[in-house]
Amino acid sequence: MKNIVVKPLIIFCLLAPVSVMAQEFEESRIITAQMNDMQRMIHEIAELQDQADVEYEHDGVERVGQLGKIIVEAEILRESAELSESGDEVNQAWIEVSRLTKLACQIARGEEAKECK
DSSP states (O other): OHHHHHHHHHHHHHHHHHHHHHHHHHHHHHHHHHHHHHHHHHHHHHHHHHHHHHHHHHHOOOOHHHHHHHHHHHHHHHHHHHHHOOHHHHHHHHHHHHHHHHHHHHHHHOTTOTTOO
């Protein structure tokens, strides 16, 4: 009877580290994806800033300064998340950069722009 109880315990002890490693790998993959996505969003804001600069010549509305401040704030969030390497902090930074990207879109294209999501 002892032999039957010991085998499942041994199997569990051998598989537990594999499960932990798989979870760590998945968290690392998610962090990497969010960091890459934040970088993409920052580039998107920079493109909106470039477009706003061109539009300024036509409509005279100054948007470039506001968008520049948003880029700086988004970069600070991304760099802070990168240094922390904490999944929760990276996720929170990703949420904030997403919000800033939407705000930048609304500034560049107008409050009611349908493409701002």
